[in-house]
Amino acid sequence: MQLQFIRSKQRLYTMDDRGLVINSYECRSALVPGYNDQGQPRESLPNGKYWCRAEIGNFGVPYGTFYITTGDYRARDIHGGGSGLTDPYAPYQGWVPTLGCLRMQNADGNEVSLWMIANGNNMLLEVVD
Structure with a gap:
């Protein structure tokens, strides 16, 4: 089981x-253009492979009702x-x-998160163009 994000299609x-x-x-x-707190230009989650974990809950207004942690060193994750x-x-x-980060609709992200949790909640994500 795995996830794949194809940037050119804007699909997970x-x-x-x-x-x-x-x-x-x-x-x-x-993404919002600009710089992060360390003065680095903001960039979307780069192409590559990430081991992800999902959570369901209330993560605050910016994040919605689910959160998928990618392990990216700049905390570029997936949320609603x-x-x-x-x-x-x-x-x-x-x-x-x-x-x-990558953003999904809460309902879709909750569905993906529940699927991840049901399948071990240690899922490979491949991000490609």
Whole structure:
């Protein structure tokens, strides 16, 4: 079981052990231009492979109702929510850019997170263009 994010399609895919797609979800990499607290330019989660873990809960307005940790050294993860949205906890909260993370709709991210948890919650994510 694994995840794949294809940046050019802005889609996250859940895949079985044979690499066949189980489901796909809209997942965006739009970011707010600027610099982080260390003065580095903001960038989206880079291409590569990451071992991920998922959690369901209330993670605050910027993050919504699920959080998938990628282990990226700059904490560029996958989450829902969104500061400035009318209801960042709604199942389909809408879209606003992040500071470098990938964003999904809460309902989709919750579904992916529950799938990850049911399948061991130690999932490989491959990010590609």
